Amino acid sequence: MLAYLIRRLLYALPILIGVNLITFALFFIVNTPDDMARMQLGVKRVTPEAIEKWKAERGYDKPLFVNSAASGLSTVTDTIFFEKSARMFVGDFGRAEDGRDIAREIGSRMGPSLAIALPTFVLGLLVAVSFALMLAFFRASALDVWGVVLCVAMMSISGLFYIIGGQYLFSKIWKLVPISGFGEGLDAWRFLILPVAIGVISGIGASTRWYRTLFLEEVNKDYVRTARAKGLPETTIFFWHILKNAMIPILTGVVVVIPLLFMGSLLTESFFGIPGLGSYTIDAIQAQDFAVVRSMVFIGAVLYIVGLILTDLSYTLVDPRVRFE
Template sequence: MFNYILRRLAYSIPILLGVNIITFVLFFMVNTPDDMARVHLGDKNVTEEQVEQWKHERGYDLPLFFNTDITETIFYQKSVPLFLFQFGNSDQGRNINHDISQRMWPSLALAVPTMIVGLLINISLALLLIFFRGTYLDTTGVVIAVMLMSISGMFYIIGGQFLMSKLWHLVPISGYAYSFDAWRFLILPIVIGVISGIGTGTRWYRSIFFEEINKDYVRTARAKGLSEFKVLFTHVLHNAMIPILTGVVVVIPTLFMGSLIMETFFAIPGLGSYTIDAIQAQDFAIVRSMVFLGSVLYIIGLILTDISYTWVDPRVRLS
């Protein structure tokens, strides 16, 4: 197990390096340091001296990739510190590490309840449909799930804000509070996040359970006299944990990074809105840091998922 984790960590280094190179190349294919300087200076009559000064203060006056001294390149100075989680300052002068430490909590407060509640509801509904498979309830449930999948997430956001905030005045339409009152600002986006994912989640888990329900071990359990309820919740659910865990790992970066659309529409100061603002402001330092952080979290999620496989299925061994 320990050797396996070390190997996966070693594999992650070239992956992260590749992500950095791709992000770096794509960004500077669209924006040159001169373009970035003019955007941030925000003056149509900006002089070349001002542009050069802005670039020099932020280290953008160096060559991009190639130089006689590799350490004197933008790529080296902007990318190597990331592997030490030293994100430096944004192009606007803010400390990125401090911003992340502040903004991660609203993102977690929004994403964790949404994931947990959504997971429980989706699995429960999927098991219910499997329990009544082949009946009108199953058919109706699948049709409703497809209808929910077909509705854009923007509809849920705008409709929820209109009904709950503008029409009924139950919760604030947007904003956030760094106190116990934060729940008033989070309850609506959490509910919307759960409802908008019911269609996709229920159909996904139903397909997993439907595949398990026809296997030999299920027929053996029924032959031993176990009730259908116990077969589903004891055997089928347990043996379906591997694909469930695989689906959950995709959400792990979102737990920390936040929801880009949800945080933007509800003005929640999380890492999702932080990333959107950085893209709009063409702040390469923040964009690079967020992409790197998301890659690290995804790799960690994959490792944790592989390890958890050994807990839910003894047949899986990591060496």
Template sequence: MMAYIVRRVLYAIPILVGVNLLTFLLFFVVNSPDDMARMHLGLKRVSDQAIAEWKAERGYDKPLVWNAEAEGLDKLTDTIFFDKSVRLFAFDFGQSDSGRNIGHDIAQRMWPSLAIAIPIMLVGLAVNISFSLLLAFFRGTYLDFWGVVLCVAMMSISGLFYIIGGQVLLGKLLNLFPISGYAPGPDAWRFLVLPVIIGAISGIGSGTRWYRTLFLEEVGKDFVRTARAKGLSERAVLFGHVLRNALIPILTGVVVVIPTLFMGSLLLESFFGIPGLGSYTIDAISRQDFAIVRAMVFLGAVLYILGLLLTDISYTLVDPRVRLQ
């Protein structure tokens, strides 16, 4: 088991290094610090002195990867690559272009993102699996047919419709929840209930159809027919055999969403005014704060690789045969 985990971790390291190098190339080679200065200053005619001052304030005035004027290890460490890319591996995100501590902002904003994403994932998972098991139980009937029609209809509706419609119906007309805003502490739940409801409902269509396909594929296998031949009830077959044997693809869909738990929902946080990492990223893009965008790209890559690693580990718990691969 431990050898399998170590092997998967070693696979992840070159991927993370490659993502870091690609990010560096995009931000500092394709888009040079001079280009970033011109975009940030937002002026048609920017003087060379203004560009130099902007770069010096943010540490972009150093050589990219090799400082020929420095001595010893400073030739490598006193560079943009070391300051802005290598330090990310130690989760030293540095300062934003506006002077704020990025690590502190991430530590503060991750909790509102988790407060939305975790309930949406858990509620959505329970609802989708329950509804899809119900459709699989009544497969081939009118309930199954109209359930699939409802799922396709829900999939065809834009997520913005659920957000705006939920705000108007539940927030404005029925006045059940605040439309937007956030309050830290015990009162936070009042501002989180509505986005959690909308997030769970908007994912029912696609989630139920996917789980229904998994369950119907398992229903037609030999072990299910054997279970029925032994006299087990349909409920016991669905929950004891079908659901259990569909856990690997279910775990795949659940664990790989771990990055979205921390990174937040871009639309929900923006529309509901919740200070999470999703709105943090959107605000950084709109302000052209390249330091924050780089940090969030790297953090997203780390969390995605972590999600894949946890997926592999969870496979071994569900099916020990995976350890032999």
């Protein structure tokens, strides 16, 4: 197991380097520092002196990869790539265009993002799996047919409709919860209950259909017929045998999502005014803050790789036949 983990981590290193290089090329080669200066200064006729001053203040006046004017290690370290991209491998994300420390901002905004994402993830998973098991248990019945119709209808509705409709109905009309914002401590639940409920409801349709398909694929397999021949109750077969054997494909989709919970929800946080990482990314895109966007892309790549490794490890928990040599 340890050798497998080390091997996977070594495989992940070139992937992160590739993501870093592609991101760097998009920001500094396709979109040069001069272009970034013109966009940030926000005026059509910018003097060359103003551009050079802006670049010098932010370290964009250095060579991209190799500084031929320097000597020794400074040839590589005194470059834009090392200072803006390579340092992210050690957690140094630098500063945003407004001067604030990006790592500190990420640390402070991670809590609100998790406060929404974790309850939404856990409740959504429990509701979807339970609903899918019920539909598979009563397969080919009226309950199953209308349940599938309901899932398709929920899938067909845009997530924006749930957000806007929920805010209008529960906040503006009934005034049960705040329409947006975020509170500290225990007071935060008033601001979280609506976005969490909307997140759960908007994801039930697609998740339930997927899990129902997995359960129905297991219903007619040999081990299920053997269990029925032994006289086991149908509920025991579903909740012990079928659910357990369908866990591998479920884990494939679920565990990968867990690290990405730290990234926050772009739409939910923006519409509800939650100061999380999702709204932080949206604000950075709107403000053309390339330092923040680069950092969030890199963190997303790291978390996705971590999710893939966790997925492989979780297989050993539900299927003893899976072993990593």
